[in-house]
Amino acid sequence: MAWFVKPQYTIKKSATIKQNEGLWTKCPECHSIIYNQDWENNLHVCPHCGFHDKLNAFERIQMLIDPGTFVETFNNIVSADPLNFNDGTPYIEKVKNAMLKTNLKDAVVTGYGKLEGHMIELAVMDFNFLGGSMGSVVGEKITLAIENATKHKRPLVIVCASGGARMHEGILSLMQMAKTSAALKRFSDEGGLYIAVLTNPTTGGVTASFAMLGDVIIAEKKALIGFAGPRVIEQTIKQKLPPGFQSAEFLLEHGFVDIVVERKDLKSTIARVISYIKGK
């Protein structure tokens, strides 16, 4: 065997990042290094630049719902594969991987619980599960949550975070937009209060259905909210978008969002809206 051979492997550069794991978090926006405990305490908001990083569904629920009052509903509903979709990896495989990665059944968690004492029906989307995409399960669970809210006359809060429709379920994903919107119409006609919370990012089919149908729409600071994604628009118009385009603040300015809040004020703001409309 020769003394000097070219190594048959490549050096993984992630080693340095790994060292930081467990202690420090890097802000994805301004790249400043934040002590993990501070990051957690600050609800994944960068203390330096104010960037709101994604929360997973249960972190979000923990943040919004009074301790010990959350009851999860409809968590026995999982994806089927109506199209037999295979783009190299079978769709079912992708769903399984996402389940393992996120410990969720699909991209939304539904349930009810108390928010500053108000019993609410809640649906929280999780972007980590296949980009928060809406397929039949998301549509069905959100519709069931809306119907539950209608039945129990509870205020409804949906926390949106989604890249849009789940193309692996084809036209059936598209139909979820009609389904959820139809359920919201019934809820609204019954006098139900629906507060939509838009978080980073909320785009595509979710924006074009329940995200934009709130009686009151609250967005988290700097969240990207739009119908078409920025990349699609840039490709269409063949120019760069100005900074801040499709941000929560941009939508507020154009009249499509009622309130833009920092994450730490989200819970109290929702509670205030409920109090104003439904009383204490």
Add this chain to the structure above:
Amino acid sequence: MRKYYLEFEKPIQMMEEKIAELKKHLDSDFSVELREMERKLQYMLEMTYKNLTPWQISLVARHPERPIFSDYRDKLFDDFLEIHGDRNFRDDPAIITGFATLGNYRCVVIGEEKGKGTKDKLYRNFGMPQPEGYRKALRAMKLAEKFGLPVLTFVDTAGAYPGMEGEERGQGEAIARNLFEMSALKTQIIATVIGEGGSGGALAIAVADRVLMLENAIYSVISPESCASILWRDASKGPRAAEALKLTAPELLKFGVIDEILPEPIGGAHRQPEETIAIVRKALLRHLDELVRISIPKLVQARYQRFRGLGVVQVQD
């Protein structure tokens, strides 16, 4: 002579050209050879169009000579009066709305219009509506509801326009509002997919009691090209994506997304636009006859149930 042939129609083109050539030189149409060739051509058309792949169907759905909404507007209805504007911002030429007579019915008509010729196409933004287009459509639907007129919509769009102005004016909100309102609109709604049913931009005028679809139309959550460029970073893999997306009429009928497939004349709607329009007219009249017999509350309830039931999930024990 036809001007535009799709790639897979090349043999048909050759045959048609041969026949035309032969006709030029012959004095009589009764030549045995010519008749034989015409029979063969018919057979070729039939065979080709019977076995189209989903990708080929996507191409036929967007064929430049395929009848578009303005053809239906002019030939399907007995008369038509256009109304304009969303009363908020402007009139969107990508969606045409108006009043029309169809047999014994007075109705409100809404159609996505791709335009004819370069100038008109640009004016119509190639049939890709802005938010004000959807708001105009909703205004027309509300008029229909108020005066008890049925609504007929014609879907033919690549999608809602993904541009800056659309975002500024709430493209998402406009579509969402239509879905919301259409789901409980107190009048009959029939949607017909005549060409391309492009995602939310199509659905925004297609929450209907009956959804009809021409044989070679497509209706999908995303275009095959965009799907391919997301999945494989390669828009040229459209044929594979078209296959995977199940965007053809028979597939959609299986899912319960559409109610009826309207057969096109042999060789596709673009070969015989008049006949195609007559087929659609007949179907619309038949469905209207059925729908007007159902009470409005029952109709709205059935419409809700229809969309409520769409989707396939597994329930674990």
